[in-house]
Amino acid sequence: MNEFVETLLELKWHEPKSSYDVVIIGGGGHGLATAYYLATRYGITDIAVVEANYIGSGNSGRNTTIIRANYGIPESVRFYRHSLELYETLEEETGCWIMHSTKGLLWLAHTETAMRSERARCLLNTACGAETVMVTASEAKALCPQLDLSGGGRYPVVGASHHVGAASARHDRVVWAYAQGAMREGVHVLQNTRVNGLLREGDRITGVQTANGPISAGIVLSAVGGNVTTIANYADVRLPVRTHPLQAFVTNGYAQGLDKIVGDTELLCYVSQTARGQMLIGAEFDRQPSYSKQSTFDFLQTCSSKIGHVLPFLKNLRILRQWTGICDISADFSPIMGPTGADGLLVTTGWGTWGFKAIPAGGALMAELIATGKTPDMLKPFSLDRFASDHPLADQGSTGTR
């Protein structure tokens, strides 16, 4: 974060204490949102958010900023719809402009099979309150005139599902809004403080060991992206999580507006337009697990050639920047939130390629869990013990990955 940005924000930095009620590892969206809701909703302000780098420097600064709730299982739809609704009122609540704009998402189908699964998803989503309607190819064209319905001759568009409430927001501003709100309430955010161990007393986790010394805590929450296994290993906790790189890129500004977010399960790409007018394009994560943040030309080539079939205007744009994040992909492609089995250590992880949209709901529900000690109903299906009890939430198709 540079000085220019800092002057725009009211961030109150504090000297670290040696002990807090709650220590949150990871100063990204989920960590800061949890601190924010703990402070504002439950009056718990003796919190430290410990961040290895600067706030929002991990996956919160590397995502494609799409907010949607059209998932494939009721538990997920309810959770993400809650998040979508919290996003809609977030500017009002925090007083920060997060550049939230409701756009609607067109999820294209190229085959009859895809149409069937989209139809099923529409019915389920609408029944769970996330309005999604089927549209014909010509209706999709009317909603998004830049679409090439012939799909460049290779991927003809048969129809699409239109998720009406889908939106996008500015990723940094979401992080800053939560940071500002939390710090105003007295939450300590400790940047450049890498956690390199956990303090233990018997079986209980009693704090974190950082590069700047130990900090003891009543409860430790890991809201780490990518490196969650490292934290879990400190507590001998085993997680069904693998770390994969995820790449994305932006083009130069496009004068015409692309009003809709366009996603495509079969091409595994999605496009939205940023507030600056740039086209923000992402795809599925890299196949092999890796902690390397190396971007590849291979990704640019395959992703841009695929998306160019359905949105041919993209071929005339230039690629400005590309970047890579490392995300934690859980075994069933759904997040894991709640107790870890190690006393005193909670986790919110498995955010894979779908963490940004879940920041408000993830934060609010984790705050409720920490403050009340009871798992909220909406969070129950996402607990870690679902794997041992054979209730995984398999929902890979809805995550835009295959």
Added chain:
Amino acid sequence: MLWLTCPNCGRRPIDEFAFGGEIPAVPDRITDPTERDVDYVWMFDNIEGPTTERWFHHAGCRRWQTVRRDTATDTVVAETDTVH
């Protein structure tokens, strides 16, 4: 990682290969048989560093091979021909 050497076909682009997963190792401290099963089925070591993995040459000769890869840098450390 952009290239991998297949024992049959030689050096080929990584796009031709499918990742077949790490060779899993359940920690010794998990002694309960049920917990060991859960760990074997669901949990990942997710090591940042050298791991031993299976790779499948799906768009080539369709041969499986064992690869030692460093996940911190995404580079191949050693390609072996061992059948596990």
